[in-house]
Amino acid sequence: MREITKAQVTVGLLALFATMWELVLGSSNLWLALGMVVLQGVVLLVLSYTLIGLLEWVHVFDLRTNAVLTLVVLVAFRILSTVKFG
Numbered sequence: 001m002r003e004i005t006k007a008q009v010t011v012g013l014l015a016l017f018a019t020m021w022e023l024v025l026g027s028s029n030l031w032l033a034l035g036m037v038v039l040q041g042v043v044l045l046v047l048s049y050t051l052i053g054l055l056e057w058v059h060v061f062d063l064r065t066n067a068v069l070t071l072v073v074l075v076a077f078r079i080l081s082t083v084k085f086g
Contacts, residue, residue: 007067008052012045015074019044022082044074 020037027033048070055066 003063004052004056007063008049009045011052011067011071011074012041012048014071015044015048015078016041018071018075019078040078044078047074 016037020040023033023036023040027036051070051073052063052066055061055069056063061069
């Protein structure tokens with residue numbers, strides 16, 4: 001497996017595990033929570049694949065820095081999407 005593919009899968013799974021606990025612990029319906037975790041996992045894997053691919057295409061940073069930046073962006077995006085303002 002190529003290094004970029006390993007980084008994309010690893011970042012997607014790390015982002016999933018970093019953000020799924022709110023769904024699992026905060027939901028009373030286990031099947032709904034499980035479905036949301038699976039759906040969120042697919043979305044995070046696709047986003048990590050896309051973001052790391054774009055960052056590698058631009059060649060600004062090395063693969064490790066791109067992976068860390070992608071992980072921070074994915075987790076921050078997930079956290080900000082759950083915050084209720086107002």
